[in-house]
Amino acid sequence: MTKPRVVIVGAGFAGYHAAKTLRRLARDRAEIVLLNTTDYFLYLPLLPEVAAGVVEPTRIAVPLAGTLDGVRVVVGEADRVDLQNRWVGYRSIEGDHGQLAYDRLVLSVGSVNKLLPIPGVTEYAHGFRGLPEALFLHDHVVRQVELAELTDDPAEQRARTTFVVVGAGYTGTEVAAHGQLFTDRLTAQRPHLKVRPRWMLLDVAPRALPELDRRMSVTADRVLRKRGVDVRMGTSVAEATPDGVMLTDGEYVPTCSLIWCVGVRPDPFVAELGLRTEKGRLVVDEFLNVPGYPEVFACGDAAAVPDPTRPGQVCAMTAQHAQRQGKLAAHNIAASYGQGVRKSYKHHDLGWVVDLGGKDAAANPLKVPLAGLPAKAVTRGYHLLAMPGNRSRVAADWALDATLPRPAVQLGLVPANAVPLESESPELARRH
Numbered sequence: 516m517t518k519p520r521v522v523i524v525g526a527g528f529a530g531y532h533a534a535k536t537l538r539r540l541a542r543d544r545a546e547i548v549l550l551n552t553t554d555y556f557l558y559l560p561l562l563p564e565v566a567a568g569v570v571e572p573t574r575i576a577v578p579l580a581g582t583l584d585g586v587r588v589v590v591g592e593a594d595r596v597d598l599q600n601r602w603v604g605y606r607s608i609e610g611d612h613g614q615l616a617y618d619r620l621v622l623s624v625g626s627v628n629k630l631l632p633i634p635g636v637t638e639y640a641h642g643f644r645g646l647p648e649a650l651f652l653h654d655h656v657v658r659q660v661e662l663a664e665l666t667d668d669p670a671e672q673r674a675r676t677t678f679v680v681v682g683a684g685y686t687g688t689e690v691a692a693h694g695q696l697f698t699d700r701l702t703a704q705r706p707h708l709k710v711r712p713r714w715m716l717l718d719v720a721p722r723a724l725p726e727l728d729r730r731m732s733v734t735a736d737r738v739l740r741k742r743g744v745d746v747r748m749g750t751s752v753a754e755a756t757p758d759g760v761m762l763t764d765g766e767y768v769p770t771c772s773l774i775w776c777v778g779v780r781p782d783p784f785v786a787e788l789g790l791r792t793e794k795g796r797l798v799v800d801e802f803l804n805v806p807g808y809p810e811v812f813a814c815g816d817a818a819a820v821p822d823p824t825r826p827g828q829v830c831a832m833t834a835q836h837a838q839r840q841g842k843l844a845a846h847n848i849a850a851s852y853g854q855g856v857r858k859s860y861k862h863h864d865l866g867w868v869v870d871l872g873g874k875d876a877a878a879n880p881l882k883v884p885l886a887g888l889p890a891k892a893v894t895r896g897y898h899l900l901a902m903p904g905n906r907s908r909v910a911a912d913w914a915l916d917a918t919l920p921r922p923a924v925q926l927g928l929v930p931a932n933a934v935p936l937e938s939e940s941p942e943l944a945r946r947h
């Protein structure tokens with residue numbers, strides 16, 4: 516008898532943990548296929564540390580092969596789902612097309628950069644959602660500091676050393692916090708550069724980390740301002756140009772660096788499946804099942820999972836939810852074959868960690884607010900526990916960064932045109 520096949524699309528927090536749990540529950544009874552655009556799981560929360568050169572990029576790219584024995588990994592991009600005939604179409608990394616028939620399907624394709632209709636942003640801003648963007652930003656920052664050192668024009672020097680981050684959620688706050696420390700270290704190695712680089716953090720919200728506990732906002736605000744970050748809440752970008760940005764308060768800021776961290780939206784792939792969506796996320800029931808298709812599950816950022824802890828609302832797009840939903844999808848798939856009983860999704864927020872660089876962090880594990888070194892210890896401990904691999908290497912990078920000067924060079928591996936802010940949907944990509 517052939518084994519039933521479970522196809523999981525997307526190997527992020529949700530898909531990776533769905534595959535891992537299924538492997539444990541049903542390794543000998545089901546074929547588990549994991550389709551992902553890369554051959555690694557990306558630990559996104561440490562991306563700001565990659566951009567700042569604290570952690571090497573390969574550390575946060577945990578290989579799928581080797582950490583998921585018994586799971587067949589297919590590297591490719593899903594571009595079609597035939598829900599009636601039960602197969603997923605994909606394009607391999609070399610451009611070939613393939614199909615994967617399924618008995619059960621998990622859709623966990625995550626999210627992409629969120630755009631706002633602001634003139635010039637698509638053309639001149641850089642997103643921050645993946646490894647290429649972090650590598651690009653690292654090079655870009657080094658390049659701007661090096662070019663600023665070479666010029667005698669004070670206006671150009673000022674523009675090249677001004678970095679504008681839009682969005683003061685955890686991503687933007689961490690990018691600005693690490694960014695200021697990074698450029699301070701760069702300038703310390705460049706005695707000819709007489710200006711101190713300035714990082715600006717903008718948000719329309721009244722406080723940094725608006726979606727988190729107010730006490731974490733207070734800590735982050737204090738650390739950022741003390742470090743010299745220009746924190747401007749209640750302010751955003753009205754227009755971006757090649758030479759700078761016009762702020763909503765009317766000030767024009769000359770800059771070569773606009774970093775867009777205003778949040779994410781579900782991967783456009785899910786909108787093309789012909790299934791019901793809510794704010795771009797696939798509608799699922801409390802068992803993570805897509806209504807009308809008992810064999811199809813969806814979880815993570817791409818799914819609108821009802822949140823029973825906040826009746827009437829869906830779960831936030833967080834790794835905490837995605838990871839747990841991935842595990843539950845696996846349990847419920849096993850239950851659909853008679854192993855155990857299916858369960859509904861419920862998770863209480865366990866708190867947050869925000870790494871602010873150096874010895875600083877803000878955290879509220881189990882709602883206990885922490886700052887300074889205790890927060891830092893909790894933050895780093897949390898990341899090490901949450902990473903599915905490469906832990907010793909990450910810890911080694913942290914130890915090296917604390918004890919040695921940080922080397923910073925432009926590797927030039929990711930050109931600007933390789934990291935457009937706007938992600939194409941697979942359908943658009945096919946047409947181009």
Ligand SMILES: Cc1cc2nc3c(=O)[nH]c(=O)nc-3n(C[C@H](O)[C@H](O)[C@H](O)COP(=O)(O)OP(=O)(O)OC[C@H]3O[C@@H](n4cnc5c(N)ncnc54)[C@H](O)[C@@H]3O)c2cc1C
Binds near residue numbers: 553591643685834
């Ligand atoms: C910079 C940054 C920092 C963050 N920090 C935190 C944090 O500290 N704490 C927290 O809780 N959350 C954090 N988040 C949010 C968290 O990372 C997401 O909520 C989480 O990754 C969602 O998991 P997911 O599995 O749904 O999607 P993802 O982890 O994004 O994974 C989706 C996967 O699907 C793949 N994929 C996409 N489209 C296709 C396709 N068509 N075919 C095949 N594969 C596809 C992608 O390559 C990716 O591997 C952060 C996010 C960012 C961007």
